[in-house]
Amino acid sequence: DAGVIQSPRHEVTEMGQEVTLRCKPISGHNSLFWYRQTMMRGLELLIYFNNNVPIDDSGMPEDRFSAKMPNASFSTLKIQPSEPRDSAVYFCASSLTGTGGYEQYFGPGTRLTVT
């Protein structure tokens, strides 16, 4: 199993530019999560999808952030326009729903730097 795949692994962009982060969840998983990690704020949940439907986007910081999941094998997180304070590592994770607690499998992350 290839695990959760994220691209790009590193992104450097200038303030005001559009940034698109991509994620391919583990095949068969039906939930997908986007997290952001910074030294100051730790690991924050931005949004999660279940069966391709956004369930909770309360963590999305503002309208500049948007996420889509057009099918079970692909999701994007878009920032438009980007700002220096968006610099962080963005993780995508997936899981399979069932009874009890759910184990989330994380991707390697995308390190975003906005100058």
Place this chain on the structure above:
Amino acid sequence: LAKTTQPISMDSYEGQEVNITCSHNNIATNDYITWYQQFPSQGPRFIIQGYKTKVTNEVASLFIPADRKSSTLSLPRVSLSDTAVYYCLAQVGGYQKVTFGTGTKLQVIP
């Protein structure tokens, strides 16, 4: 979501057993206790999960007393490669959303 409290950091020598305690006083009946490990420049990785008593796998043991207000992650005979941040989560059964706290930064010393 139940709030968890754990030490910010711990040091341990190689070969020692490490116990990291997590407090979750307001844990709900449906909550599971889940631990993740995160190495620098990597995403968190699931270690172990339990509801009550004791759970053991090839990596760690998790002890949860009867009142479930705390739990202890036990790492037997740590090595330098166990240096990481360990997160304790209270995860509602049947519900996907989890909250990662600040975690415990474990430093293993040679």
